[in-house]
Amino acid sequence: MPTLAPLLQSEDIFATNELATDLSEPRLAAAANVRRVKAGETLYVEGDAAPFCYQIVSGVVKEYNTLEDGRRQVADFYGVGELFGISELDEQLHTAEAITDCAVRSYPRDVFMQAVATSPTLSQHFLDTLMTRLHRARERIVLLGRMSAIQRVTSFLLRLVSEQHTAQNVRLMMSRQDMADHLGLTIETVCRALTDLKKRGLIVMPSARLFTIPDEDILDDIAHGFGSVH
Amino acid sequence: MPTLAPLLQSEDIFATNELATDLSEPRLAAAANVRRVKAGETLYVEGDAAPFCYQIVSGVVKEYNTLEDGRRQVADFYGVGELFGISELDEQLHTAEAITDCAVRSYPRDVFMQAVATSPTLSQHFLDTLMTRLHRARERIVLLGRMSAIQRVTSFLLRLVSEQHTAQNVRLMMSRQDMADHLGLTIETVCRALTDLKKRGLIVMPSARLFTIPDEDILDDIAHGFGSVH
DNA sequence: CGTGCAATTGAAAGTACTCAAGCCACGTGG
């Protein structure tokens, strides 16, 4: 039983057209508003009122929480087409920040919820999105709860590979800090894991933000705990 | 009955609603089927076909994943009224096991999904449930990614306190192993954390499955990283 | 060709884990 196989294949960061249907929903299209955001800019902060929810037109956004001591936990990265900034409450649960220059479509929350409530197809879509999101969150729970640093980093690289549909020259669009905050590690540990993989010839990195994987299977084994390392 | 659902009462607020709505939906009520499960019995296993989804009538159920090396990660515990065994795929993503004797209501998945798709109120409720579930999962992500053993255990105790609406004689209805698997720790580390809290007089445990908290605020500080501990 | 930030490396310290043993409540059988 390839237990984690399905778990580790997350949704596509780059090419999801998850809510393409949104665009076909007249009320939503009418209320939508596209905004440009530069890399590093914050869209909203944890605890803010949440009058809008958002959908990525281009670029990548991260959503994270900040702890009292300043450490951060990145909940998720969102790519083209993905919806974010939604919660059952009236306030944002995370802080959202662009990690590349972005174009982001915003929908007034009440209009969005109203549209979801009255359009069966939209509702269905939204449900699927939420279930998939939950699935993703739980993959991360397994990763954070039970995997070693090497396994976490390896899983993350494999996720990027599957999202970019190639093992050649895969781009890391986020900083080491973002990776660390996402994987529950420190920046140094991420570096060391990458260095380790490089030294073992399992990945090739022509630059700090670009990597190639000669043999994906070996990395799979490592991610799943078969490699020598825990 | 009062002792049957001590866990997860903050979610009861939600759970109760889930319960009420489900029952008021005639198609669902007609297709529902109650089954009794003894503590320790498995309802389904990760990877199984998922012809049903479930709702707890009484007792507590845990949902977990098993890794290749046998370690486990408990995704969540479910109490009275709560729905579980739902995914966007046709297969179960987790294994579900009763941790106390339970009564569980099952709904054929297709009937359930059909009912959700056609009943706006049910759809709305299901949506809220999913958003709340996602919120819970993300709190766990922060816990697993960024909190120390003491913080994790403390947070868990506080969760139980809030669910059972008292800080006196709170029941731990799950084993140390279940706690460990939920918190991403080993059983020994959970024990040591509890011992530590006991020695510091922050909790009192008349028995291994029962605790009282003299001063909740101090524990709050520890959980949030203000306490002297890391 | 500095400047500044990101990434990497090194050394020491700390935290949680592993393995192993001891404890305790409970149920069973002599």
Add this chain to the structure above:
DNA sequence: CCACGTGGCTTGAGTACTTTCAATTGCACG
């Protein structure tokens, strides 16, 4: 009624891994 086995919980010692703190290197840019 008590010795004995069982399973869950706790404690101890040693180890492995990750973090922390402190430089150092690499790289893009003005």
